[in-house]
Amino acid sequence: MSTARLTINLQALARNWRALDAKTEVETGAVVKADAYGLGAGPVSDTLAEEGVRKFFVAAAEEGAAVRKAVGPGPMIFVFSGHMEGDTVLLRANDLTPLINSGEQYQRHMEALPDHPFGIQLDSGMNRLGLEPADWAELRPRAEALNPAVVMSHLACSDEPDHPMNRHQLKTFREMTDGIAAPRSLAATGGLLLGPEFHFDFCRPGIGLYGGLPFADAKPVVTVDLPVIQVRRLAVGETVGYGNSWVARRPSRIATVAAGYADGLHRAIGGGIDAFAGNQPCPVVGRISMDLITVDVTDLPKDPERLRILNGHQTVDDLAEAAGTIGYEILTSMGNRYSRGYVE
Numbered sequence: 001m002s003t004a005r006l007t008i009n010l011q012a013l014a015r016n017w018r019a020l021d022a023k024t025e026v027e028t029g030a031v032v033k034a035d036a037y038g039l040g041a042g043p044v045s046d047t048l049a050e051e052g053v054r055k056f057f058v059a060a061a062e063e064g065a066a067v068r069k070a071v072g073p074g075p076m077i078f079v080f081s082g083h084m085e086g087d088t089v090l091l092r093a094n095d096l097t098p099l100i101n102s103g104e105q106y107q108r109h110m111e112a113l114p115d116h117p118f119g120i121q122l123d124s125g126m127n128r129l130g131l132e133p134a135d136w137a138e139l140r141p142r143a144e145a146l147n148p149a150v151v152m153s154h155l156a157c158s159d160e161p162d163h164p165m166n167r168h169q170l171k172t173f174r175e176m177t178d179g180i181a182a183p184r185s186l187a188a189t190g191g192l193l194l195g196p197e198f199h200f201d202f203c204r205p206g207i208g209l210y211g212g213l214p215f216a217d218a219k220p221v222v223t224v225d226l227p228v229i230q231v232r233r234l235a236v237g238e239t240v241g242y243g244n245s246w247v248a249r250r251p252s253r254i255a256t257v258a259a260g261y262a263d264g265l266h267r268a269i270g271g272g273i274d275a276f277a278g279n280q281p282c283p284v285v286g287r288i289s290m291d292l293i294t295v296d297v298t299d300l301p302k303d304p305e306r307l308r309i310l311n312g313h314q315t316v317d318d319l320a321e322a323a324g325t326i327g328y329e330i331l332t333s334m335g336n337r338y339s340r341g342y343v344e
């Protein structure tokens with residue numbers, strides 16, 4: 001093994017979907033945007049379709065084409081960015097369902113693909129995407145007559161269960177959609193965990209499928225193994241890496257492994273994380289470089305050939321906390337230098 005290896009456990013992915021699905025009485029879709037949060041839209045979508053997922057969500061039409069290829073005809077693939085200029089050919093060719101975000105998008109869709117399904121995205125307070133209440137009030141009679149595939153909105157604070165914004169958005173979403181015949185959806189992972197009031201006709205989790213918070217009971221889906229390039233011996237007082245940020249306080253053995261911030265192991269991870277030889281944690285020491293990380297392996301009985309930096313003991317959220325970010329960013333910034341492996 002000469003390159004860092006990212007292994008995706010499709011069994012764990014399927015289990016996470018089933019566990020989330022079991023928490024509701026309604027249908028459960030899957031968000032596979034950004035190449036399924038960096039884990040590979042093809043294998044991830046294929047696995048989830050086999051589990052029974054019939055509604056997939058992507059950010060842009062281009063991503064939808066890759067998902068369609070994986071899942072074949074049948075499942076719906078929704079596009080959060082809606083029907084943008086230049087999307088028409090992709091939407092039609094791949095049978096993608098745009099989530100209309102504005103009057104302008106609605107008009108474009110009606111002119112370009114009048115008989116093609118669409119959904120509606122509403123802004124219930126996040127102020128990011130979707131029709132605002134006034135625009136929706138104007139459009140609703142016309143759109144409703146055409147049976148939208150879904151009317152949906154997104155929660156801004158659902159990872160904080162007690163945040164008053166959750167109930168505020170729930171109320172706004174109800175005011176905007178009560179009485180409509182179309183299926184409704186409000187909840188991603190966080191909203192699903194908030195309880196049945198937030199579930200409507202289907203939920204659409206993303207991060208929870210991939211083993212991240214706020215789904216605390218998620219099974220870890222990703223492991224990352226890093227090959228050791230060299231192990232060296234340091235005398236007391238010698239330093240490691242850029243800025244001399246680590247100093248040996250005892251005679252030490254330092255392993256240099258092949259991955260760095262260009263592989264999503266952010267430089268901001270100043271320390272406080274380990275790399276594992278089997279179950280044995282070894283502290284990451286010194287600064288993380290672009291392609292290299294240094295690890296104190298002094299306490300190992302022999303030099304390791306590889307070290308694991310992401311596993312069940314140290315999750316994406318542990319790395320995220322050390323980097324001052326969120327699990328979503330850790331996953332999606334795992335670059336394409338990794339060799340990828342999938343276990344069924």
Ligand SMILES: *Cc1c(COP(=O)(O)O)cnc(C)c1O
Nearest residue numbers: 031154188189190205206207208
């Ligand atoms: C990303 C996204 C989701 C999935 O969110 P998670 O927090 O990953 O579950 C659902 N809906 C919309 C609109 C999104 O942008």
